[in-house]
Amino acid sequence: MDTFIQIVISGLVLGSMYSVSAIGLTLLWGALNVLNMAHGAFLVAGGYAAYYFGGYLGLPAYVAIPGALATGVVLGLLVYAGVARPLRKNANFETTVIIATVGVALVIENLVQKGFGAYPLKQPLSLQGGFNIAQTFVPWNSVLVCVVSIVLLVLLDFVVRKTRYGRMIRAVAQNYEAARLMGIRTGAVYRFVFAISGLMAAISGIMLSTATTLSPTMGYDPMLKAFIVCVIAGLGEVRGALIAAFALGVLEATVQFQLGVRFALPLLLLLVVVTLIFRPQGLLRKNEASRL
Amino acid sequence: MTPILEIAGLGAGYGSVPILHGINLSFGAGQVCGLVGPNGHGKTTLLRTISGLLPTTRGQTTFDGESITGLPVHEIVGRGVIHVPQGDMLFGEMSVLDNLLVAGTRLAATSEVEDRLAVVFDLLPRLKERRFQSAFTLSGGERRMVAIGRGLMAGGRLLMLDEPSLGLAPAVIDEIYDVISKLSHAGQSVLVVEENVTRAAEVSDVVALMDHGQIVQVGAPETLLSGLSIDATYFGG
Ligand SMILES: Nc1ncnc2c1ncn2[C@@H]1O[C@H](COP(=O)(O)OP(=O)(O)O)[C@@H](O)[C@H]1O
Ligand SMILES: [Mg+2]
Numbered sequence A: 001m002d003t004f005i006q007i008v009i010s011g012l013v014l015g016s017m018y019s020v021s022a023i024g025l026t027l028l029w030g031a032l033n034v035l036n037m038a039h040g041a042f043l044v045a046g047g048y049a050a051y052y053f054g055g056y057l058g059l060p061a062y063v064a065i066p067g068a069l070a071t072g073v074v075l076g077l078l079v080y081a082g083v084a085r086p087l088r089k090n091a092n093f094e095t096t097v098i099i100a101t102v103g104v105a106l107v108i109e110n111l112v113q114k115g116f117g118a119y120p121l122k123q124p125l126s127l128q129g130g131f132n133i134a135q136t137f138v139p140w141n142s143v144l145v146c147v148v149s150i151v152l153l154v155l156l157d158f159v160v161r162k163t164r165y166g167r168m169i170r171a172v173a174q175n176y177e178a179a180r181l182m183g184i185r186t187g188a189v190y191r192f193v194f195a196i197s198g199l200m201a202a203i204s205g206i207m208l209s210t211a212t213t214l215s216p217t218m219g220y221d222p223m224l225k226a227f228i229v230c231v232i233a234g235l236g237e238v239r240g241a242l243i244a245a246f247a248l249g250v251l252e253a254t255v256q257f258q259l260g261v262r263f264a265l266p267l268l269l270l271l272v273v274v275t276l277i278f279r280p281q282g283l284l285r286k287n288e289a290s291r292l
Numbered sequence B: 001m002t003p004i005l006e007i008a009g010l011g012a013g014y015g016s017v018p019i020l021h022g023i024n025l026s027f028g029a030g031q032v033c034g035l036v037g038p039n040g041h042g043k044t045t046l047l048r049t050i051s052g053l054l055p056t057t058r059g060q061t062t063f064d065g066e067s068i069t070g071l072p073v074h075e076i077v078g079r080g081v082i083h084v085p086q087g088d089m090l091f092g093e094m095s096v097l098d099n100l101l102v103a104g105t106r107l108a109a110t111s112e113v114e115d116r117l118a119v120v121f122d123l124l125p126r127l128k129e130r131r132f133q134s135a136f137t138l139s140g141g142e143r144r145m146v147a148i149g150r151g152l153m154a155g156g157r158l159l160m161l162d163e164p165s166l167g168l169a170p171a172v173i174d175e176i177y178d179v180i181s182k183l184s185h186a187g188q189s190v191l192v193v194e195e196n197v198t199r200a201a202e203v204s205d206v207v208a209l210m211d212h213g214q215i216v217q218v219g220a221p222e223t224l225l226s227g228l229s230i231d232a233t234y235f236g237g
Helices: A002-032 A039-056 A061-087 A093-116 A140-162 A164-174 A176-181 A186-211 A220-233 A238-258 A261-278 B043-050 B073-079 B096-103 B110-123 B125-129 B140-153 B170-185 B197-203 B221-228
Strands: A130-133 A136-139 B003-014 B017-028 B032-036 B058-063 B081-084 B158-162 B189-194 B206-211 B214-219
Touching (some): A002 A039, A002 A136, A002 A140, A002 A164, A002 A238, A039 A061, A039 A186, A061 A186, A130 A140, A140 A238, A164 A176, A176 B073, A176 B081, A238 A261, B003 B043, B003 B189, B017 B043, B017 B214, B043 B189, B073 B081, B081 B140, B096 B110, B110 B140, B125 B140, B170 B189, B189 B197, B197 B206, B214 B221
Parallel strands (some): B032 B206, B081 B158
Antiparallel strands (some): B206 B214
16 A cells, blocks of 8 residues: 555656656747757756846745746747757758757756766655655655646647637647648747747746756756657647656656666656557557647 | 738748748739749748748848738738648647637637627538537548638638649638638638649739749639640649
């Protein structure tokens, strides 16, 4: 019983963090065909920005967290203006943007390392304390991470599916030229999606750092997991990514508790390989051509 | 009467390959202008240039007395020049209603969207029946209607239809042309591109003949048709 509760809680926390991170990634791909390799670095920047505002400057959480979120949004906008927009006219846009964002990732990572050092830091903003369910300790921070993620994802799903802005994003994703002919300002849509993606990355960076520690390379693992989620759900699927993230979180937690930590990643990668062989469009997608 | 559309010496192309060599064309508000000519001679390219998808390399496009040359696409759409592209280009994963609503994105007021939608459903009742259906599940004729409906939602003061009969069965083409003539009777200005000269002639007030990136003849449908009968190449079918 103990282990079961631990697995569930641990799985939900992992799932929350993966889903928020994966959504940022999948939205950019689904809407704009941009595979943002700097996504992990955005996470790092979000986590460190929260540390800087909250720990270094000693600002209260209600200032530090919005500050960190703004950092994510600004980074998203900068990558749009500095990388995606100039490359958009390029015939090999999808590939060049991958290479360019790898560069962005290196820059961000090195700046963080220069500014804060390579050693792990503790995120001062994490919530202390917790409660017990059947002799299992549940930290408040984990509860907060889960609640925030789910609220966020439901909200985002609503925005994409039901609002005017969401319709514009889907239109651009499904037929860029037709979207232009309907009078949609595609540049504004691109900017909006980049901003949202940066915001999501910052949120998952803060959550991650409150659950573990801060380090300049802490973005790699969640980015890898976000890729796994995207492959399994089908890249560009918002709802699918949510389901896949939680399923993978629980699966990973189960493997960790039952078989040992070192089996978790190989198993996930095996899942990716199998998915790519048998359902390259993703497990949760109806047809190959589907977009957002 | 000022022409609704006036094109003077227009040039455009792809990369360094010129396709349009000084197009001149003009027609009045409320008129239907048929643009005919064989496949691959630049009809689509001309529409793409007018709507701003392709840059104008020389010449001018004037819409309702104002130059729209070189404006970004969304501004040209904002003025009321709507290009319904060849092959429909629907948002396949969206419902019919969402396709129409996307086209109404520029409208500020909800009431305006509702009004427009009512007009579109009135003209194309089939779309109302199918409004919750995904676009990719529709028949060819219904898809064409969504494409035209989107153009109307976008508030086209000038509707540019690129091959509205493409790939449809004759009976369905009749339906589509029925819609075009209803629009025309309601005073809508239309530029309709067709390979099928006879079809275009049915609804047009003016017919322009395109050949190798130039307009080689303009006139009333009857005069152009009789002149053309000598040259079989223009009768694609
Ligand atoms: N995207 C493109 N890139 C390069 N050339 C093109 C492109 N689209 C069309 N063309 C060329 O432009 C010419 C005119 O094409 P188009 O305007 O589509 O003709 P039409 O609509 O009259 O059939 C053709 O020779 C075609 O090969
Ligand atoms: Mg054509």
